[in-house]
Amino acid sequence: MYQARRTIHWLFLAVLLVPLTLHAAVLEGFYQVAVPATEGQDRSQALREAAQLMVTRQAGSDALGNHAVQAAMQDPRPLMSRIAGTEAGGVQVEFEPAALRDLLTEAGLSVLGPNRPAVMLWAVENKVLGPELLSQGGEWAEVLSEAARARAVALSLPLADLEDRTLVDVKAIEQADEQTLKQASQRYDASAVLALTISETTDESVLEWAWWLNEQSESGRITAESRAAAADQLMLEIADLVVEQYGVTPSTSVESSQWQIVVDGVDSVGEFAGLQRTLQQLGSKRAPRVLSVRGGEVRLALDFPGSEEQLERLLALDQRMRRMPAPTPQPEPELASFSQSGPDSDTGAVDEPAGPGIDGAAANDADTLPAPVTEPSEQMVEELAAPEPTANIMYFRLR
Numbered sequence: 001m002y003q004a005r006r007t008i009h010w011l012f013l014a015v016l017l018v019p020l021t022l023h024a025a026v027l028e029g030f031y032q033v034a035v036p037a038t039e040g041q042d043r044s045q046a047l048r049e050a051a052q053l054m055v056t057r058q059a060g061s062d063a064l065g066n067h068a069v070q071a072a073m074q075d076p077r078p079l080m081s082r083i084a085g086t087e088a089g090g091v092q093v094e095f096e097p098a099a100l101r102d103l104l105t106e107a108g109l110s111v112l113g114p115n116r117p118a119v120m121l122w123a124v125e126n127k128v129l130g131p132e133l134l135s136q137g138g139e140w141a142e143v144l145s146e147a148a149r150a151r152a153v154a155l156s157l158p159l160a161d162l163e164d165r166t167l168v169d170v171k172a173i174e175q176a177d178e179q180t181l182k183q184a185s186q187r188y189d190a191s192a193v194l195a196l197t198i199s200e201t202t203d204e205s206v207l208e209w210a211w212w213l214n215e216q217s218e219s220g221r222i223t224a225e226s227r228a229a230a231a232d233q234l235m236l237e238i239a240d241l242v243v244e245q246y247g248v249t250p251s252t253s254v255e256s257s258q259w260q261i262v263v264d265g266v267d268s269v270g271e272f273a274g275l276q277r278t279l280q281q282l283g284s285k286r287a288p289r290v291l292s293v294r295g296g297e298v299r300l301a302l303d304f305p306g307s308e309e310q311l312e313r314l315l316a317l318d319q320r321m322r323r324m325p326a327p328t329p330q331p332e333p334e335l336a337s338f339s340q341s342g343p344d345s346d347t348g349a350v351d352e353p354a355g356p357g358i359d360g361a362a363a364n365d366a367d368t369l370p371a372p373v374t375e376p377s378e379q380m381v382e383e384l385a386a387p388e389p390t391a392n393i394m395y396f397r398l399r
Contacts, residue, residue, distance in 0.1 A: 025154030051076030110247030
C-alpha cells in the first residue's frame with residue numbers, strides 16, 4: 001500500500017512536468033479571443049463580440065439564441081478574467097472557464113471543451129491553369145487555418161508529399177470520394193475528413209464541401225464576398241457539427257453519474273499525464289481521482305454528466321485508447337467436500353456403540369446438530385452463478 005501511494009505521488013508530480021503528447025487535438029488558447037479594431041466599434045461592443053465568439057466555440061451558434069446567454073451578453077465582463085488592448089487597437093480577452101460553465105449550465109446547453117476531433121482537410125483550388133491541390137503555406141491555407149483557430153476547429157492539412165499524391169488526386173477531392181479520402185487520412189490519425197473545392201471570381205468566393213465524422217456525413221456550398229468571410233462561415237458550420245456530436249450538458253458532481261475508468265498499458269509518466277488531461281476535459285467540476293495503480297493498470301474515478309455512448313465517444317478522441325470488454329470474473333475456489341458415507345476408509349475407523357453414561361449427552365448434542373444439507377434449487381444456482389454487475393465501469397487499453 002505504501003509503495004502504491006508513493007507511486008501515485010510521483011505520478012501526480014510528474015503531470016506538472018511532462019508536456020502533453022496526445023493524438024487528440026487539445027486546442028491551445030481555447031479561452032482566449034482576439035477582436036481586431038473596427039471603425040466605429042466601441043470597447044463594450046468588442047467585448048460582446050468576444051463573448052459571443054467564446055460561447056459559440058463551446059456550445060455552437062444556436063446558443064446565442066438562448067435567453068440566459070442573451071442576458072449575459074448585455075454585460076459579459078463577469079465571464080472574463082483578463083481584458084487587454086492590442087497594438088493595432090483591438091481587444092484581447094481571456095475568459096474564466098468556471099464562469100462560462102456556470103452560464104452554460106444555467107442555460108442547459110450542450111458544451112464541448114478544448115479537446116476536439118482532429119480534422120484533415122483535403123482541398124482543391126481552381127486556378128486559371130486548372131485545379132491544384134491546396135498545400136500548406138498557401139494563401140487559402142492561411143485563411144482557412146485562421147478561421148479554424150477562431151472557431152475552435154482542430155484543422156490540419158496533409159503534407160501533400162509523394163505518398164499523399166499517390167493516394168489522393170484532384171478528382172477524388174472534387175468528387176468527394178469518401179473511401180479514398182478516409183484511407184489517406186489514416187496516416188494522420190484524423191477523426192474527421194473535410195473535402196473542399198475552392199473557386200473564385202472577381203466578386204465572390206465559392207466553397208463546395210463534404211464532411212465525414214463517425215457515422216455522420218454532410219455537404220454544402222458557401223458563397224461570400226471575401227475569402228475570410230467564406231472561410232469563417234465554413235468553419236462555423238464544421239464547429240457546429242462537432243459540438244452536435246460531442247457536446248455534453250454540464251452539471252454539478254451531484255447530478256453526474258459516477259464512473260470508473262480502468263486503463264491498462266500505462267507504461268510511462270507521459271502516458272499517465274496524457275490520460276489525466278484527457279479525462280479533465282469531460283465536463284465535470286471535480287477532477288478525476290486515482291483509485292489505484294497496479295503495474296501498468298490505472299483505475300480512476302470520474303464524474304460524467306452524459307451517457308455511456310457520449311463518454312466513449314469523447315474518450316475516443318484520444319486515439320490511443322481502445323475500449324476493451326470487461327474481464328471475466330474469476331470463480332471462487334471450491335471448498336473441500338466431506339464424505340457423507342460415515343467413517344473414513346483411510347483411517348480404518350469403525351462405529352462403536354456408545355458407552356454407559358453418554359446416552360444423555362448424545363441426545364442433547366443431537367438437538368444442536370445443523371439441519372441436513374439440501375440440494376440447491378435451480379433458482380439458487382442461477383443467482384449464485386450470476387457475476388457481479390459492472391455498471392459504470394469502462395475498460396480501455398492504450399495502443
